[in-house]
Amino acid sequence: MREEMAFIAYHFHWGPAELMTLEHADRRQWCRSISEINRTLDGTPPNPFDNL
Known part of the structure; x- marks a missing residue:
């Protein structure tokens, strides 16, 4: 969970309050979108194994 939150916060500059409300x-x-x-x-070409 922390890695996901850090990843999103880094790219979108969202704070902990916004991130904690997400499922x-x-x-x-x-x-995945980021x-x-x-x-x-x-x-970078798409990874064909991402959707397995």
């Missing part, structure tokens, strides 16, 4: 599934989705944005910006 676990929502935090995971935000992490990672996808970063891969797109970096030009």
